[in-house]
Amino acid sequence: MIRPAREKLAATLALIDRLRSGTFPYPHADDVLAHIETILKAADERLDPEADENYLRNEYNVVTGLLNRFLPYLGFLYRSKSSANAFELYGPLLRLVRELVHGDTKLVLASEWEFSPFTYVGSHDLRDTILVGLPASESSNVLLIPLAGHEVGHHLWAARNLTARFQALMWQAIIRQIEANWTEYRKRFPDDPSEINTLLQDAFFLERWSTPQFLAMRQLEEVLCDLVGVRLFGQAYFHAFAYLLSPGPASRSPEYPPLMHRITFMRQGADRWGYTLPSGYEAIWTPYHAPDPGSDTDFLAAIVDDAVDASLDQLLQVVDEIIPQDRFPIVRSEEVDAVERALEILTPISTPAGLPTIVNAGWRIYFRQDVWASYSSVGDRKKAVVLNELLLKSAQVTEVLSLLREDHT
């Protein structure tokens, strides 16, 4: 079995060489390739033919697991070369993530073939690298950049060690919800111990809660990411979120809170940071209806949901800690006004503005029916394209001016 394990690794390392021979638009893609190469070469060195047979059998699975993990990364890097990417946004986004996460953070963007932005996260060996995939059909749409803010939130979760902070707290929150629903719990699971303290000491019964606890942590992370998106981008995050998801899927994913809970959390974040919810926002969503609200699975899911709900205040505090207002000011309406005025006359900005400010002004223009009515060459069909170009140019202007300021200082 050692031969196929070695050959699988060799084939992947050869693929890395082929990928490297092309030119990446983002220099950090080469760093990611080098990192994956190091990990795979280390795995190859662990295939020691003299080693214990039981060890080797496990290591073969470890190798397969690594290839499962990293082959999609290689595909991601390959697609980062696509001309569909909004390369103009790379500089401003890199600047933002470096201020938010760490000064050495690396960033690669790719247009991906999934209709949802995503990021690869949780890998210790690549934790200084942020890979953000945007749907290929939308990857140059500046208005959706706030969703990248959500993805950066996942990296803030990892970089600030928030699993460590919340793992035990979340379990305690779940225990409190079990206690609050103890009578119902006993009815549904009559074979479980009749005292909750006994249940907590019994590993067999405790296992019932390993998946719910995992899902609770995932949900908590997603809520934090929504709050990061709201905190950084204000109203623009709500608009981008709705553009992608409204009126809401017919069923929920257990890794996310119910959609209306997410909206409520986002609204509470907006209230905290002084943002106004877009008019009629909550009404555009259709809450899904669980097909069997009485099932045991739904009962456990409801306990997880309640535990996550109860943790919101702590998450809001965390967002204030990791995105302090002295370094990341709230998006100011008068600054958005200024960018909007430039866009109104079909010009990009001439003085620098933060990406959140530019995107918020973009959404204002997006919703204005009257804008550019006097410009006969900008019909309804061209409006979105023209707006996007103006936003891209505005981002570029800001980037150029930031670079010049850096050189000057």
Next chain:
Amino acid sequence: MNGVMAGRTEHRYPSEAELAVAASAAALSLDRQSRGASTDLKPVVELVEMLNGRLELAGERQQGLLDPITAQFFRRALVLPEDQERSVQAIREAASSFLERLAQALQGSKDVSLPELRDTCVALSQSAQASMNMFFDERPRHPNKRVV
């Protein structure tokens, strides 16, 4: 350092994916040590650090409790006395004992069995992989995608 990094969260919470690789690397290191093929035990040091992190962050040590994910991770890998197989307290104690024996091995003690420690590391790696599969089964898959 901000408020989030300060205080009780000095331990990092390693993921199952990391543990699967780290435990396997530590197993090989112990295997080579037992064969006299190498004395490099750095992978064991790294595994001890990770496992300490998981154990410390799994709940209050004084109460003898563990969160369900950590309890399951260790229970699948560690050998417990037959009458204590379901005891969370026993799992915590067995995990601590295993970490102590790894620490002894790092100090060159002859009182610990390196092959036994190696086998437990392999079992921990397998347990981490099993957890990953369990969690990922919960993930929604692409509706038109079929896998082997």
